[in-house]
Amino acid sequence: MKPWDLETQLTEGKLVELATRVIEIRFDALIDHDPDKGDGAWDLGTKVYERTIKQLAWAAGKEFPWLSVFLSGLYIDLKVDGCPVRIFRGDPDNPNGNVTRWALENGDRTFGKNGTEFFEGMEPPSVAWVWVMAVQTVGDGTPVRVIVEQVSDEGDTRNRWAVPLNLQAIRAAVEKKTWRANVESMAKPPIELEPAAVLPKATEDAASDERS
Amino acid sequence: MSVANFSGQRLKVARNFRGLRAENLAAELGLTKQFVSYLESGKRKPTEMIVQACGDVLGFDPGYFQELGLLDEFREQDCAFQRLVSTPAFTIKRVLAHGTLFGHMVAVLESVLSLPADTVPRLVADKPEDIAAAAARCRRAWKLDADAPLKSLTRLLERAGIVVTAFKGSAEKVDAFSRGGEGHRKIVVANYDKENPLEYRWSIAHELAHLILHRPPHLATPEREKEANRFAAAFLMPRGGFSRDFPRSKSPGQLNWDGVFQLRHRWGVGIKAVIARAFELRLITPLQCQRAYKYLHAHGWHRDEADAIEHEKPELVATMFSALGDTPIGAPIELARRLNWSPKTLERVSGLPVSPLVVRMKEPRTS
Numbered sequence: 001m002k003p004w005d006l007e008t009q010l011t012e013g014k015l016v017e018l019a020t021r022v023i024e025i026r027f028d029a030l031i032d033h034d035p036d037k038g039d040g041a042w043d044l045g046t047k048v049y050e051r052t053i054k055q056l057a058w059a060a061g062k063e064f065p066w067l068s069v070f071l072s073g074l075y076i077d078l079k080v081d082g083c084p085v086r087i088f089r090g091d092p093d094n095p096n097g098n099v100t101r102w103a104l105e106n107g108d109r110t111f112g113k114n115g116t117e118f119f120e121g122m123e124p125p126s127v128a129w130v131w132v133m134a135v136q137t138v139g140d141g142t143p144v145r146v147i148v149e150q151v152s153d154e155g156d157t158r159n160r161w162a163v164p165l166n167l168q169a170i171r172a173a174v175e176k177k178t179w180r181a182n183v184e185s186m187a188k189p190p191i192e193l194e195p196a197a198v199l200p201k202a203t204e205d206a207a208s209d210e211r212s
Numbered sequence: 213m214s215v216a217n218f219s220g221q222r223l224k225v226a227r228n229f230r231g232l233r234a235e236n237l238a239a240e241l242g243l244t245k246q247f248v249s250y251l252e253s254g255k256r257k258p259t260e261m262i263v264q265a266c267g268d269v270l271g272f273d274p275g276y277f278q279e280l281g282l283l284d285e286f287r288e289q290d291c292a293f294q295r296l297v298s299t300p301a302f303t304i305k306r307v308l309a310h311g312t313l314f315g316h317m318v319a320v321l322e323s324v325l326s327l328p329a330d331t332v333p334r335l336v337a338d339k340p341e342d343i344a345a346a347a348a349r350c351r352r353a354w355k356l357d358a359d360a361p362l363k364s365l366t367r368l369l370e371r372a373g374i375v376v377t378a379f380k381g382s383a384e385k386v387d388a389f390s391r392g393g394e395g396h397r398k399i400v401v402a403n404y405d406k407e408n409p410l411e412y413r414w415s416i417a418h419e420l421a422h423l424i425l426h427r428p429p430h431l432a433t434p435e436r437e438k439e440a441n442r443f444a445a446a447f448l449m450p451r452g453g454f455s456r457d458f459p460r461s462k463s464p465g466q467l468n469w470d471g472v473f474q475l476r477h478r479w480g481v482g483i484k485a486v487i488a489r490a491f492e493l494r495l496i497t498p499l500q501c502q503r504a505y506k507y508l509h510a511h512g513w514h515r516d517e518a519d520a521i522e523h524e525k526p527e528l529v530a531t532m533f534s535a536l537g538d539t540p541i542g543a544p545i546e547l548a549r550r551l552n553w554s555p556k557t558l559e560r561v562s563g564l565p566v567s568p569l570v571v572r573m574k575e576p577r578t579s
Contacts, residue, residue, distance in 0.1 A: 035341050036348035036451045037358075142494045168497060172460060187457055188360040190478070196328045196370040198531045200538040 001159045003131065003148050009081030010131065010148070014066050018080065019146040019163040020170060021059065022087060022135060025051050026143050027174040033141065044141045045089070050074065052087065077106075085131045085148075092134040092147040095155055103130040104153035128153045133163075143167060215263055217278040220252040225283055226270040227252075228309035229561075233302065240269045271560075276552035284319070286311035286391055292422035292440075293389045307386050310379050311401050313553075313561045318375050318397055320551060321532045324539035328528075330373035332398060335424050343425070343439055347446035350424060359453030361479045365416050369400060370528040374423065376416065377526055378404030378563055388415035392423045404563070409523040410482040416524075417444035449479050449489045458495045467496065467504055480521050484514050529562050 003010035029047045033039050053069075053076040060069040070077040078085050084106050088099050106128075134147045144167070149160040227237050227248075234252070235245040241262065250256035258266070263274045286308045293304070321327075333353045337346040351358055354372065362368060366376050379401055388402040400419045402412055421443035426436055457478065459471020475486050487508070491501040508514045533544045541547050544566045548558040555566040 031455075034451055036344050036446065038345065040341075138494075140494065175460065187478075188357060188453060190361040190363040191356055192363045193367045193371060195367060195527050195531060198328075198528070198535045199326045200535055201324055201326050 002161050003159065006150075006159060007083050007131065009066070009083050010085075014064075014080055015133070015148055015161075015163055016165070017064065018056075018067070018085075019133060019135075019148075019165055021056065021064075022052060022133070023143050023146065023165060023167065023170050024174050025055055026135065026137075026141070027171045030141055031175065035140075041141065048089070048141070083131060085133055087133045087135065089135045089137060092136060092149055092157065092160065095132065095134070095151045095157065099130075099132055099151055100153050100155050103128050103151055106130055127156075129158075215257050215260055215278065217280060218251075218257055218263060219277055219279070219282065220254040221282050221285065222277050222279070223266060223270075224252040225285065225309045225312050226266070226272055226276070228305045229313055229557075230270050231306050232270075237266075237269065241265050271554040271557040273549075273552035273554070279552065283312055283316055284396075286315060290393060290428050291389045291391045292419060292426060292436075293386065299386055303386060307379060307389065307401065310561065311389065311391065311399065313557075314375075314377050314401065315391070315397070315399055317547070317551060317558070317561055318399065318529075320547065321536075322397065324541055325532055325535055327375070327397070327532070328371055328373045330398060332372050332374060332392075332420075332423055337425060337443075338435075338439065340442060343442045344446040344451070346425065347443050348450060350447060351450065359450050359456070361453070362448065363480075364524050365413050365420075365448070365480070366524040366526055369416060369420060370526070374398040374400055374420075375526075375528055376400045376402065377529060378402050378412075380404045380563065387411070388419050390419035390422050393428050398423055408482070408517045409521050410476070410480065410485075410517050413448070413480050413521075413524060414444060414482065414485065417448050420444070420447070445481075445485060445489050445492065448481050449485070451493055454479065454489060455493055455495060458490055458493075467500060476517075476520055482514065482517055482520075483508060526563070530564055533562070533564060 002012075003015060004012060026048050029044060029051060032047070033044050053071060053074065056064075056067065056078065057069045057071045057076070060067040066081045068079045068082075078087065086099060086102050088096065090096050090099075129150045129152050132149060132151045134149065135143050136145050136147065137143050146163040146165060147160055148163060149157050151157050227234070232240070234248045238245045238248045241248070243262070247256065251258055251262075260274075263277055266272070266277060267274045288304060288308060291308065291311065331354065333350055335346040335349060337343045348358060354368070356362070356368075369376050375397060377399070386403060388400065390398070390400045392398045400416060400423075402415045402419070404412065418440045421440035422436075425439060425443060454475075457475055459468035459475070472483065472486055472490075476483050479486070481489075484505070487496070487501060487504045490496045491498070496504070533547075536543055536547060541550060544558065544562075544564070545555060548555045548566060551558065553561070558566050
């Protein structure tokens, strides 16, 4: 089942727009990221996280009229037309503890574990499900795909949908917006060095001449 | 002339340098192979006539074989070798002998000349990200711009106190080797036979990596070679500058080949190295990388790099030769005399012409 088959407000268009923005922010942070200067995974992760929550908060209700955001410090709650969605970086098959805890607190218990709808008179299902957007990356933080799926408070997943994104095109667009447009003017001239100097060693005679 | 001090080790080094096997030398001298082996192992002493003949054949003055003290011999375990697995042992011995004589010549020159101080940093790194960071640290240590290409890598090494030399005609199967270690002047010996100036630069950068990252004994493990190549890539093509320069595709999925070739010239590395670095920095996708390699091989572009840049040349030894005039040695020809080498041997070892106007010692017969 596709997200919009289960939650009508989670349309393909909105999810693609949201995922594109999240990926743009990550690529933009990767441009600034320089492991050769000491940047590491922690630095990249925090930069991407803070930029993401702030830029989504800026876009909410304006650029993305369907998005509402509750932002408190570094805590964020996102809703797409009222439907809570959590964004996280990681493996869509193994959501981390933060995601499952969030599912426990905010999950929808309308549906049972097997996906059957809950009707009055039935025993309420014990499992809580939430919608998440998982950004999967490789070792250096480069995104490789974005998955929208449901995650339970027990860490199970279902109704997975891969957001159709052209990651190369997004990256190219981000780079064009930043410094890559000015490549020619920014190219540094090659480093030119003078030849190594060699001097005769002072002989004893020369040394005594200098002393006198 | 006394033969009491005859050094079998010096004979062996001279023979290997000239690329002769024991039986070849024995045939030249009219001796048996076993006798030559005895001479080299010190079990027998030669006659004065044999010493003279050895010198004639190998290109050395008889005094060379009778100098006191052993040569500081370049041994395989002390040197980091960049070579093919199939390189014959004899070829290794030949280039090591070249290195031994070159090191000896540098030591004599250093007794009268002040060479640049050794400023090569010693760094520890084995993980890929640590190696890239080590390359950046190395640039910082030498006060180089972190993101700009290097015009002459050889000159950089020489300024850091590494003596670089290029051998010709010794072996096609050895790209380069280096020797560091405590108490030794660092030396890089690269193959000048390869007409590709980009390969030469890469070899130098690869050896620089060994000098910075690795300690003897040098075991040519694939891991160490990979580490050295990773360092070379990060040092020659630092992330920031290279990423900024890497050309944008004109259309999605396509490489901008014109731009890529410009990078080869600008950064002084082979086209394959440009593609590999772009992939490592995720500037291109795995698919683009794979297609690029296929395309390169199909067109043979990776082999056609002879005129890509001007061939770098070692300069330090030439500078040392020029500076000899203000020293007690005076001139290269006198250096040859002091070393008890023929001028031709000094030319072969140093790769530089020794004054042609001076009457030369008897030249060795060609083998």
